[in-house]
Amino acid sequence: MTNSWNDIKNADVILIMGGNAAEAHPCGFKWVVEAKAHNGAKLVVVDPRFTRSAAVADFYAPIRPGTDIAFLSGVMRYLLGAGKIQQEYVKAFTNAGYIVKEGFKFEDGLFAGYDEAKKNYVDRSTWDYEFDEQGMAKVDDTLQHPRCVINLLKTHVDRYTPEMVERICGTPKDKFLKVCELIASTSTGDRSMTSMYALGWTQHTTGAQNIRSMAMIQLLLGNIGIPGGGVNALRGHSNVQGITDLALLSTSTPGYLVLPTDREATYADYMKSRRFKPQRPGQTSFWQNYEKFFVSQQKSFFGAAATKDNDWAYDYLPKFDVPYDALKIIDVMAAGQMNGLFCQGMNIMMAGPNKTKIRNGLSKLKWLVSIDPLETETARFWENHGEFNDVDPKSIQTEVFQLPATAFAEEEGSATNSSRLIQWHWKAAEGPGESRGDIQIISDLRARLRALYAKEGGAFPDPILNLAWNYSDPGNPDPAEVLKDINGYALEDVPDPADPAKLLLRAGQLLPTFGVMRDDGKTSGGCWIYTGVYTEAGNMAQRRNASDPTGKGVYPNWGFSWPANRRILYNRASADAAGKPWSERKKYMWWNGSKWTGPDVPDYAPTVPPDKAVGPFIMNQEGTARLFARTGMPDGPFPEHYEAMDAFIANPLHPKVSRNPVVRVFAADAKSFGTPDKFPIVATTYRLTEHFHYWTKNAHANAVLQPELFVEMGERLAKAKGIQSGDWVEVTSQRGSIKAKAAVTKRIRPIMVDGKPCDIVGVPIHYGFIGLTRKAHPVNTLTPPVGDVSAQTPEFKAFLVDVKKTTPPAQAAATA
């Protein structure tokens, strides 16, 4: 989230699209209710289903799954056409006036530089600004230049007329226009809109561009950096934010640094392409500090073994040739090229797309280690569960370990919620039996592996032998010590550059902020954005001061919000170019004549005056936010509507490039996609209030509340197929088929798409062949093995199926 759960109460309009907070994040949703009750906020919900979020909305509009970009581009067209943008904000804080290179174009669904054979944009050189001799981007402050960003954007979205939106999305024109109107009402400086989204936007081949579209709308409206504004990812698991920050991601290192690639043979090469210089005068371009963060991190990883002479142990890190994201791991595994796999609290057989491919892959492993508090389908993939997991154990040669882990109540440590808020939790009890904490399991594994390498030698043992594990109990480190390690500390005395007689940091001192990190090896720190969480003043994640001095929902002394305890990111933008609040209502951070002040921590040094024109978007080289993404997105600098891989219609905008042109399809999956002649119904997956992923099917109360898999469908479809609620139906996609009970509701209604009726079915994800719920076919039997072109998040939210009435599964019949 750019903002926070509590901040939602400051919103005037709340758009829930690509999520369903009332059911999936109920206790966060209370701040929506608060905004409605006490701030006069209007709730707008756009969703294929009439969800419980929709049920309490002021306005609901239906949409066909997988068409959000068309809808949002239509909104942008409306805002630009009606002049409903916050002009001054857009000029000051976005790249609207930046002049784009000649040669940039968009034609027939493709941006400049596409290579048909490689299915990729091989030449993205025109996806950038024109620069002057000093390397500064050229800007037309009058916004008149035909190639300045805002004019290119106007042209780009001009095709998304309300009629086109209706044709693609199935949203009736009048409903679409009503949503536009409500959104547009926040283009003034005294009103704001918040966007709340989750997997409904990410789980598409166009996932990242869905979110970008909303970010662009929020920038046009001046809603970023403002109370009650922002682009707010509600997120899934309790610590998915923290584990992302700490980079359990194939191409990252903690704090959003990037793992080296094969093209960066030397440390010098690596640093050359990372230390971004400002491209507008006086801008922060915070990544200039990359080396300080990187060197401090290497010191935290490898201690004394990381020296200037060995380039801070640069070669201890693996370099990547291609990204090994989850879909790639699965593909490699299914091709028989992977021997070992760890699944720590990850039920990949359920969580990945295309169960059949995953199970085949697991069967080809030599060994699998599952570390989990619960039984999982993954740990038992080799076990025969009748038609729900029809395998022959004898034929599966994978050696499997199932290690019992403790759960939240049985361990202490910090976790980061979706508001970037790091909070500590304490241990209440012992885990069952011989279960152990993840910290102990990992530490034990490290000790044994290290002992083997110390004794026997082997392939490049150096990083394993030198891996720093300087904790009082290396076999089971105290989480507080690990958090200190993440926060960072001085390894030597660091003199004050202003007065060498004084010390800036003394050896051993915990770092108060990432601003003091060094690139000379004198500081250590695992994840720069977390610096400040554990200082000499104590463990900030443990703070529990529930006061909110300004009443704006900031709670500055509750836990620690990264970075630097900032609660709203880009809050510099809550004041105009001169540093004056946009309005009394939305007053947040402002220039008081000598410094930036307000309830939050400013984006940069509080004494930098507004006339220096330092932009709030400190991570960008320009200091402004990007309406035009430059080369940052693999599928283009502007979002464009592409059909899902299982395309329901030919893309009316450019039928020859119907689907995202840079989608990665593995050779093994070439025939995995369905067409509407065979599979005429659009399907989406979703989550139930009573269940969390694949865990709660193991919890009694949840299993009682929602005991079995169903498929939700509208009345028209049910009637056409002769199906009644409670009937068994077979749902089939190009990938496979499942059986489920029918739930016929009024919540999903057919819509008209491109002149033809479109029926939609929804399938909840939570059921499998393990648990206290009734055994079921995993829903990912149906879903396509393909991901978002940016993040490789699987396309779970839009695919094609057919349904028909059927007989109960054998096992269900036996127990009925």
Add this chain to the structure above:
Amino acid sequence: MGITRRQFMRVSAAGLAASTVGALGFGDAGDALAAGVRPFKLERATETRNACPYCAVSCGVLIYSLGDRSKNARSEVIHVEGDPDHPVNRGTLCPRGAAVLDFVRSPNRLKYPMHRKAGSDKFERVSWDFAMDRIARLMKDDRDKNFVAKNRDGVTVNRWVSTGFFGTSSQSNEAGYLTYKLARATGILGLENQARI
């Protein structure tokens, strides 16, 4: 004197610590009443602040357990409720969080390390030592055999791609950091979590 719910809770907590409902200010009458009712089940419980393990709202919870956390004493979770002081959830929990005790006490919680041999149709209980020694051995054998020190162009790449690691986004930051350190030190590239699936 007006008393807020929170003050009441604090006073009550003090009362519970003193193990007498009389501390609520009911005097002798309170003592008599206390003698006549079944003791409040949380009276002897230890209260611990934690967070709901499910979604990323991360609602604050209070966990009540029996046992005083002294060494060698096993404590048992008997009740979980929303933390009324928490700024986000203010004491509320959704149907998942409200039932979280059933996750803690699920019959499907794992208790012992288990091992399934190639081709077998069952798990068999093993010791931690057996499991961890064997896993370390399997890791090392695969890494030594398949480690790629240099790519075809002679660039040092030091990667190990024949083993993958799916980490969990339900573990603490501290456990996650150690997981990261170990996985990357071995050269594993296939390292992911639930963030994007």
